[in-house]
Amino acid sequence: MNSLKSLELQRLIKELQFVESDYIYQSEVVRQSNQYFLESVDSLLNDYPDLKRIWTEKNTKQSEVNIQDLPTEIEKTKLNVDTKVKKIYREIVKSTHPDKIKNSKLNELYLEATFAYETNDIVTLYKVCSELMIDFKFDDSEIETIKSRINEIKSQINFLESTYTFKWLKSSEVEKTKVVLRFIEERLK
Numbered sequence: 001m002n003s004l005k006s007l008e009l010q011r012l013i014k015e016l017q018f019v020e021s022d023y024i025y026q027s028e029v030v031r032q033s034n035q036y037f038l039e040s041v042d043s044l045l046n047d048y049p050d051l052k053r054i055w056t057e058k059n060t061k062q063s064e065v066n067i068q069d070l071p072t073e074i075e076k077t078k079l080n081v082d083t084k085v086k087k088i089y090r091e092i093v094k095s096t097h098p099d100k101i102k103n104s105k106l107n108e109l110y111l112e113a114t115f116a117y118e119t120n121d122i123v124t125l126y127k128v129c130s131e132l133m134i135d136f137k138f139d140d141s142e143i144e145t146i147k148s149r150i151n152e153i154k155s156q157i158n159f160l161e162s163t164y165t166f167k168w169l170k171s172s173e174v175e176k177t178k179v180v181l182r183f184i185e186e187r188l189k
Contacts, residue, residue, distance in 0.1 A: 005138075005140075005143070008143065009126070009138060009143060009146070010130065012143065012146045012147065012150065013126060013127050013130045013146065015150055016123070016127060016146060016149060016150050016153075017127065019150055019153040019154055019157070020153060022153075022157060023153050023156055023157050023160075026157055026160045026161070026166075027160060029166075029169065030160050030163060030165050030166050030169075033165050033166075033168070033169045034165045036169075037164065037165040037168045037169070037180075040168065040176065040180050041180050041183060041184065044177065044180050044181070044184070045184070051184070054188065055184065055187075055188065058187070058188055082120055082122065084122065085116075085117060085120055085121075085122050085125060086117070088122070088125045088126070088129060088134075088136055089113055089114075089116075089117040089125060091129070091134050091136070092109070092110070092113040092125065092128055092129060092132065092134065093110065093113070095132050095134065096109050096110035096113065096132070097110055098110060106132075109128050109131060109132065112124060112128055113125060113128045116128070122142060122145065123142075123145055123146050123149050126138065126142070126146070164179060164180075164182070164183040164186075167179050168180065168183075
């Protein structure tokens with residue numbers, strides 16, 4: 001049974017790696033396409049001067065809103081590091097510490113593990129252990145934590161896919177104008 005759990009954990013870690021890379025890709029696509037989408041909005045607004053005037057008035061009013069009570073300094077709160085997280089992190093450090101190991105890939109894993117340690121992120125530590133082929137003990141609650149992280153990332157991907165920029169990018173040339181019009185209409189509401 002333990003080997004079945006281990007296989008399930010390995011599968012989940014691979015799935016986590018996939019959805020993380022997919023999220024990074026989708027985010028970058030949306031980020032790079034956003035400028036072109038906004039240029040398309042401007043182009044359409046230039047074709048309809050009355051709509052552009054309404055658009056400009058609405059956006060000017062929104063920009064006049066003052067944001068007060070913004071924190072001037074972000075306080076960092078150190079989490080109480082779980083003993084299991086600490087143990088796993090120490091195992092990773094033995095194999096990846098830049099003072100002992102001169103390998104850029106291993107040093108990147110060290111940085112990733114250090115950030116995970118500082119944020120008490122056991123899932124990322126498991127992922128790093130998996131890449132380094134470090135054996136570790138886990139329980140059912142941690143499997144559920146990994147499943148939860150996968151679902152969170154999938155939800156973020158779904159959100160990206162629901163943005164106007166993404167819809168515009170994936171639309172045919174004929175449909176692009178409709179997406180821009182829906183965007184303008186939504187912003188004017």
